[in-house]
Amino acid sequence: MKLTFLRLASLVLLVAPLAGAAPLPAIIPLPQTVIAREGAFRLSPQTQIIAEAATRDSARYLAAHLKPATGFAFKVKSHPTNPSAQGAIFLRLTTANPHLRAEGYALTVTADAITIEGADDAGVFYGVQTLLQLLPPQIYATNLVTGVDWQVPGVQIEDQPRFAWRGLMLDVSRHFYTKTEVEQLLDLMAQQKLNTFHWHLVDDQGWRIEIKKYPRLTEVGAWRSGVGFKLDPQSTTSYGKDGRYGGFYTQKDIREVVAYAQSLHITIVPEIEMPGHSIASLSAYPENSCSGGPYSIDATGGVFHGVYCAGKEETFAFLTDVLDEVMDLFPGQYIHIGGDEVPKDNWRKCELCQARMKSEGLKDEHELQSYFIRRIEKIVDAHGHHLIGWSEIREGGLAPSAAVMDWIGGAVEAATNGHNVVMSPTKYSYFDHYQSTNHTAEPHAIGGYLPLSQVYAFEPLPARLPAKFQSHILGGQANLWTEYVANFKHVQYMVFPRICALSEALWSPRDARDWTGFQQRLPAEFSRLDEQGINYRKGSSE
Ligand code: ACM
Numbered sequence: 001m002k003l004t005f006l007r008l009a010s011l012v013l014l015v016a017p018l019a020g021a022a023p024l025p026a027i028i029p030l031p032q033t034v035i036a037r038e039g040a041f042r043l044s045p046q047t048q049i050i051a052e053a054a055t056r057d058s059a060r061y062l063a064a065h066l067k068p069a070t071g072f073a074f075k076v077k078s079h080p081t082n083p084s085a086q087g088a089i090f091l092r093l094t095t096a097n098p099h100l101r102a103e104g105y106a107l108t109v110t111a112d113a114i115t116i117e118g119a120d121d122a123g124v125f126y127g128v129q130t131l132l133q134l135l136p137p138q139i140y141a142t143n144l145v146t147g148v149d150w151q152v153p154g155v156q157i158e159d160q161p162r163f164a165w166r167g168l169m170l171d172v173s174r175h176f177y178t179k180t181e182v183e184q185l186l187d188l189m190a191q192q193k194l195n196t197f198h199w200h201l202v203d204d205q206g207w208r209i210e211i212k213k214y215p216r217l218t219e220v221g222a223w224r225s226g227v228g229f230k231l232d233p234q235s236t237t238s239y240g241k242d243g244r245y246g247g248f249y250t251q252k253d254i255r256e257v258v259a260y261a262q263s264l265h266i267t268i269v270p271e272i273e274m275p276g277h278s279i280a281s282l283s284a285y286p287e288n289s290c291s292g293g294p295y296s297i298d299a300t301g302g303v304f305h306g307v308y309c310a311g312k313e314e315t316f317a318f319l320t321d322v323l324d325e326v327m328d329l330f331p332g333q334y335i336h337i338g339g340d341e342v343p344k345d346n347w348r349k350c351e352l353c354q355a356r357m358k359s360e361g362l363k364d365e366h367e368l369q370s371y372f373i374r375r376i377e378k379i380v381d382a383h384g385h386h387l388i389g390w391s392e393i394r395e396g397g398l399a400p401s402a403a404v405m406d407w408i409g410g411a412v413e414a415a416t417n418g419h420n421v422v423m424s425p426t427k428y429s430y431f432d433h434y435q436s437t438n439h440t441a442e443p444h445a446i447g448g449y450l451p452l453s454q455v456y457a458f459e460p461l462p463a464r465l466p467a468k469f470q471s472h473i474l475g476g477q478a479n480l481w482t483e484y485v486a487n488f489k490h491v492q493y494m495v496f497p498r499i500c501a502l503s504e505a506l507w508s509p510r511d512a513r514d515w516t517g518f519q520q521r522l523p524a525e526f527s528r529l530d531e532q533g534i535n536y537r538k539g540s541s542e
């Protein structure tokens, strides 16, 4: 602890701007340690990128990202052709640095060479991201930029993430974004050193993943009569030939996105919502609901959102088939099964659900929900994956090996009982909320208030959680629900710059968190986003 403190203390000295000193690099998320060094490395057409086989992908990524702005066609080689190796960028794995854990890297820049050493290839990749941020922001331009001196300031950096799960959730059900747009979001996540993309693929308003065995899921479930949510029909172009609003990803699309994410060291966690939030699925296959329709309306006119019947064996057969196809497509450890906001009214009135409760000895509908999730957990576990679900999967008893995504509580209880937890509390990580109290200056949002400063204050470790259970907190993520976000430019606006604050909360050492320093580094990040043509909220930080 002492050592960490000293290392951080020296970092704080370094980032304090000294009169006349060169500004320190505006790296986001803030690395563990940054020590400024004499001199600078200058990129030139002769610069070589030297990579061993294990780091070749990161080297190619670097070359590809240096080329558009500089126009230099860097070659990736396994050995320097120039024996003094001057002017080379070395990328390699190391086992010699005892400080470096998974995803960690050390980056050294001198006038002669740049060296990135990673504990693994992900570490090398994050070293590359930091190197790009050390260059002038025009390096992010997609076209040739002339008149820029492509200098990297001398520096020694050692860095690794605080948390293993650094995520972003995108809801593609309420509104649909193309495969290309999703891949662009993945590019931007990688720049922020985020490594988990939670793809909310199904919900009441749209089913977005092709399932071969049940074609109606996308023939019917991927489309609705209009854009909905009282939004301007012109705010999106996601219309089919027949004029219906929607869209879906084919299994080929999904495989390509998964492979693309892997190349960026991002794991995709697919979410297939159940037993609630399932109107789209039940519109296509209404026989899986209690009533035989996608939703029920009670005597008072109340609508019970689409909920699968927990009494019918056919429901479980259907979901087994769906999950079999989903698990074939997504190699990551976790499969998200939703589980949030399940109204129990249908189950209370359904003879089959009530019979199930009787035969299984379940005392109420919460226990019936727990029964439902446990059955699904067996299917997921049998495929070698793990189940994760929202806070409410704890109701009626948490399934034995399930992980919890905490949005409304339950983290401390779950972690204390040995379950893994991902933190995504509404108070700090709901990116559908307003970024300002001045609503007239903002695009219409669902409500709430989540300014940049509040995201920056996100502390994933619950204060009440004893130290011995803290390793169960895998990390955290932001969630972008998209009821009022009809197009991808608007997605960018809701995500940036809040994702930069989230990234720092999840990556950087807890004691290094510095809101003032973050704000000083933000303009450079805005320049990087400008160069890439990304939409973001530019207003004063709140
Ligand atoms: C949620 O926001 N319903 C998980």
Ligand code: ZN
Residues within 6 Å of the ligand: 289, 290, 308, 309, 310, 311, 312, 346, 347, 350, 351, 352, 353
């Ligand atoms: Zn039922």
